[in-house]
Amino acid sequence: MSSAGQVTVTFAGCGDAFGSGGRYQACVHVRPPGAAPVLLDCGATSLPALRRCGLDPGEIAAVFVSHLHGDHFGGIPFLILNGQFAGRASPLTVVGPPGTARRLPELMECMFPGSSAARRRFGVEVEELRPGAAVTAAGVRAEGFGADHPSGPDSPALALRLTLGSTVIGYTGDTAWTDALIDVAAGADLLIAEAYYRDKAVPYHLRHADLVAHAGELASRRIVLTHMSADMLDHLDQARFEAAADGLVLRV
Ligand SMILES: [Zn+2]
Numbered sequence: 001m002s003s004a005g006q007v008t009v010t011f012a013g014c015g016d017a018f019g020s021g022g023r024y025q026a027c028v029h030v031r032p033p034g035a036a037p038v039l040l041d042c043g044a045t046s047l048p049a050l051r052r053c054g055l056d057p058g059e060i061a062a063v064f065v066s067h068l069h070g071d072h073f074g075g076i077p078f079l080i081l082n083g084q085f086a087g088r089a090s091p092l093t094v095v096g097p098p099g100t101a102r103r104l105p106e107l108m109e110c111m112f113p114g115s116s117a118a119r120r121r122f123g124v125e126v127e128e129l130r131p132g133a134a135v136t137a138a139g140v141r142a143e144g145f146g147a148d149h150p151s152g153p154d155s156p157a158l159a160l161r162l163t164l165g166s167t168v169i170g171y172t173g174d175t176a177w178t179d180a181l182i183d184v185a186a187g188a189d190l191l192i193a194e195a196y197y198r199d200k201a202v203p204y205h206l207r208h209a210d211l212v213a214h215a216g217e218l219a220s221r222r223i224v225l226t227h228m229s230a231d232m233l234d235h236l237d238q239a240r241f242e243a244a245a246d247g248l249v250l251r252v
């Protein structure tokens, strides 16, 4: 079977913030056919996660960030610095929620003082994406949807919907259930869905039980679970959906 025209999705990291199950933090590598790859989130552990999968961080043309928590954007300073020291020449675009243009340089300065203003051979452009808006970066269109997950004042968390040619990938990011997820999933080829706990109520996160309760409304072709706690990982045999694992490769 030919893979021409298919988008390759590699779950370089699909863990929660705390390394549950030995998994790396959120870092989904998305390669459209014949084009540079992009990332959905770039948690602090993303460089080792990518290298484990044999993926070159220097190729990544854009990072789409769901929200400004360390396990979702904490790897971007390493990505930028790696490009600086590896002689990267191609530009990098970071698309993230409002606040990204301020908090990314702050993060860089906190981690590596002086790094945010260092001279580089490649440009880093930040594009802020509001809920209800869309931007295109590296040929990928991203729509932002309001998520229910506090991640800083004036910095609303997003669920994302990427369009790559004729392929649509939805991503819940971290969020309590919100009906916006129905729109994120509608007609998508793949929905990457947080399933933090099975049925224990944890504020501002999705549970497997929420996805089961709303399964009839989530009209994507495929649902793959991510961002799972140890409790969820220990009961994967009871999951009603496919589960991601670090290194899992899908063609969608
Ligand atoms: Zn979060």
Ligand SMILES: [Zn+2]
Pocket: 016, 017, 069, 071, 072, 174, 227
């Ligand atoms: Zn998270």
